[in-house]
Amino acid sequence: xxxxxxxxxxxxxxxxxxxxxxxxxxxxxxxxxxxxxxxxxxxxxxxxxxxxxxxxxxxxxxxxxxxxxxxxxxxxxxxxxxxxxxxxxxxxxxxxxxxxxxxxxxxxxxxxxxxxxxxxxxxxxxxxxxxxxxxxxxxxxxxxxxxxxxxxxxxxxxxxxxxxxxxxxxxxxxxxxxxxxxxxxxxxxxxxxxxxxxxxxxxxxxxxxxxxxxxxxxxxxxxxxxxxxxxxxxxxxxxxxxxxxxxxxxxxxxxxxxxxxxxxxxxxxxxxxxxxxxxxxxxxxxxxxxxxxxxxxxxxxxxxxxxxxxxxxxxxxxxxxxxxxxxxxxxxxxxxxxxxxxxxxxxxxxxxxxxxxxxxxxxxxxxxxxxx
Amino acid sequence: xxxxxxxxxxxxxxxxxxxxxxxxxxxxxxxxxxxxxxxxxxxxxxxxxxxxxxxxxxxxxxxxxxxxxxxxxxxxxxxxxxxxxxxxxxxxxxxxxxxxxxxxxxxxxxxxxxxxxxxxxxxxxxxxxxxxxxxxxxxxxxxxxxxxxxxxxxxxxxxxxxxxxxxxxxxxxxxxxxxxxxxxxxxxxxxxxxxxxxxxxxxxxxx
Numbered sequence: 001x002x003x004x005x006x007x008x009x010x011x012x013x014x015x016x017x018x019x020x021x022x023x024x025x026x027x028x029x030x031x032x033x034x035x036x037x038x039x040x041x042x043x044x045x046x047x048x049x050x051x052x053x054x055x056x057x058x059x060x061x062x063x064x065x066x067x068x069x070x071x072x073x074x075x076x077x078x079x080x081x082x083x084x085x086x087x088x089x090x091x092x093x094x095x096x097x098x099x100x101x102x103x104x105x106x107x108x109x110x111x112x113x114x115x116x117x118x119x120x121x122x123x124x125x126x127x128x129x130x131x132x133x134x135x136x137x138x139x140x141x142x143x144x145x146x147x148x149x150x151x152x153x154x155x156x157x158x159x160x161x162x163x164x165x166x167x168x169x170x171x172x173x174x175x176x177x178x179x180x181x182x183x184x185x186x187x188x189x190x191x192x193x194x195x196x197x198x199x200x201x202x203x204x205x206x207x208x209x210x211x212x213x214x215x216x217x218x219x220x221x222x223x224x225x226x227x228x229x230x231x232x233x234x235x236x237x238x239x240x241x242x243x244x245x246x247x248x249x250x251x252x253x254x255x256x257x258x259x260x261x262x263x264x265x266x267x268x269x270x271x272x273x274x275x276x277x278x279x280x281x282x283x284x285x286x287x288x289x290x291x292x293x294x295x296x297x298x299x300x301x302x303x304x305x306x307x308x309x310x311x312x313x314x315x316x317x318x319x320x321x322x323x324x325x326x327x328x329x330x331x332x333x334x335x336x337x338x339x340x341x342x343x344x345x346x347x348x349x350x351x352x353x354x355x356x357x358x359x360x361x362x363x364x365x366x367x368x369x370x371x372x
Numbered sequence: 373x374x375x376x377x378x379x380x381x382x383x384x385x386x387x388x389x390x391x392x393x394x395x396x397x398x399x400x401x402x403x404x405x406x407x408x409x410x411x412x413x414x415x416x417x418x419x420x421x422x423x424x425x426x427x428x429x430x431x432x433x434x435x436x437x438x439x440x441x442x443x444x445x446x447x448x449x450x451x452x453x454x455x456x457x458x459x460x461x462x463x464x465x466x467x468x469x470x471x472x473x474x475x476x477x478x479x480x481x482x483x484x485x486x487x488x489x490x491x492x493x494x495x496x497x498x499x500x501x502x503x504x505x506x507x508x509x510x511x512x513x514x515x516x517x518x519x520x521x522x523x524x525x526x527x528x529x530x531x532x533x534x535x536x537x538x539x540x541x542x543x544x545x546x547x548x549x550x551x552x553x554x555x556x557x558x559x560x561x562x563x564x565x566x567x568x569x570x571x572x573x574x575x576x577x578x579x
Binding site: 023024027098128129130133134136137138140141143144147148151159162163166167170173190 | 374375376405409412416428429432433435436439440441443444447448451452503504505
């Protein structure tokens with residue numbers, strides 16, 4: 001189960017055979033997965049924007065974009081091009097440095113978090129020891145960028161939106177971290193690879209979705225709040241705050257916020273798929289299937305099939321979750337700010353704590369089922 | 373010196389320069405918001421130094437706690453009381469500034485002599501532990517148990533204190549007033565009902 005395809009090892013080996021030192025070969029390898037993941041994340045955003053437009057249209061009995069490309073798939077590209085060519089306006093009496101720095105600080109941590117997202121046994125940029133914890137701590141940088149842009153805009157709606165965004169992010173970080181902690185406790189490791197491996201073995205039956213039903217709900221609610229998706233999109237509530245911290249932004253600076261929010265949605269769905277839906281695992285255990293078919297696990301074609309199935313499964317699970325998030329956006333009304341904070345502090349936090357304690361107790365009682 | 377060591381030295385230089393520049397900015401900027409944002413820069417550079425020292429968990433915790441919580445709270449405090457205020461120039465302010473600078477230089481000199489006088493044991497080979505997390509956990513529950521528990525008690529005290537302060541005015545003589553109302557719920561901290569603050573609407577009524 002552990003071998004799989006090791007692209008990095010093969011690449012480095014082939015380069016060292018050509019007479020390049022191993023250190024240099026590794027340096028040449030590093031940018032490759034990074035660019036691949038950045039491109040993948042950007043394409044993922046385009047797909048999500050298209051999905052959002054199409055699904056919202058379906059929810060409102062419209063057709064949605066249909067002229068730009070087949071079924072309107074090129075519409076998000078057109079949107080992006082429009083944003084690139086738009087005039088970049090910095091309002092007078094604003095703070096130009098902080099105004100520019102804000103959106104950048106929001107976007108960079110989100111892209112950095114892709115470091116730890118695995119698409120297969122060896123298909124990950126780095127398998128860090130602190131794995132999932134990096135994601136939690138990086139996502140806590142974003143509120144600073146939001147506060148910065150809200151403050152620098154010199155606009156009361158922006159400032160209020162920024163303050164709301166930061167308050168929301170801080171309040172929902174805690175239940176999110178506690179829900180993740182329960183999963184980490186079961187897999188005895190923070191590494192995303194180990195978390196997925198702990199769920200493999202019996203196919204769909206061994207996914208964490210059955211062992212952590214409460215944690216899963218807490219995680220999903222908190223992740224939606226962290227992404228500022230609709231039931232919790234108070235920082236940019238149109239009716240109250242124009243557009244919150246984005247009010248004064250145009251052109252590509254607004255585009256950065258836009259990209260950041262969608263990349264964050266994709267990222268949260270990916271993490272959800274890894275933590276609770278078994279990551280790259282197929283619903284039927286593939287190695288058993290292989291043994292029934294009478295082929296060895298080390299066969300080359302089988303490994304290629306397994307790896308591509310792994311990538312497809314991760315992306316399928318992710319887009320299923322994104323579909324749910326979009327559907328929620330177009331069907332669920334927004335909560336009030338006091339309801340939001342009440343839900344976070346008075347309901348989710350105690351429930352997450354109880355969930356953590358229950359997981360610990362179950363782990364001690366049934367070490368077989370809950371990771372000994 | 374191979375490639376990895378070179379990268380380490382260069383990134384140490386960049387991180388140290390960033391950290392010192394940001395820290396000087398925190399102290400020297402007149403505008404308090406800039407100081408607060410630069411403080412975040414200092415914390416992030418420190419976490420970079422932790423990564424160079426193989427302390428990955430500490431680095432991530434540094435970002436989560438100092439940047440994500442402490443710095444955001446500082447910014448909150450600044451922005452919620454963001455009152456444009458022109459301070460009156462104080463006569464003889466340079467004396468205070470000179471005294472501060474003197475104390476800071478003295479502290480710096482003291483710390484530098486400490487660094488130079490300590491016999492650092494540089495000869496021992498350093499091996500990165502396989503999992504820092506497990507090592508930290510083991511230390512927490514063996515030789516560092518008392519500090520760990522004391523820190524948690526301290527945090528609990530701070531939390532209870534914050535809750536008490538956040539409640540509106542605490543009335544100590546509520547016991548006497550509520551003695552004839554035995555049905556009052558025991559679970560609530562006594563607090564004074566919030567007065568309706570006059571807003572801009574009241575100025576309209578005066579007309």
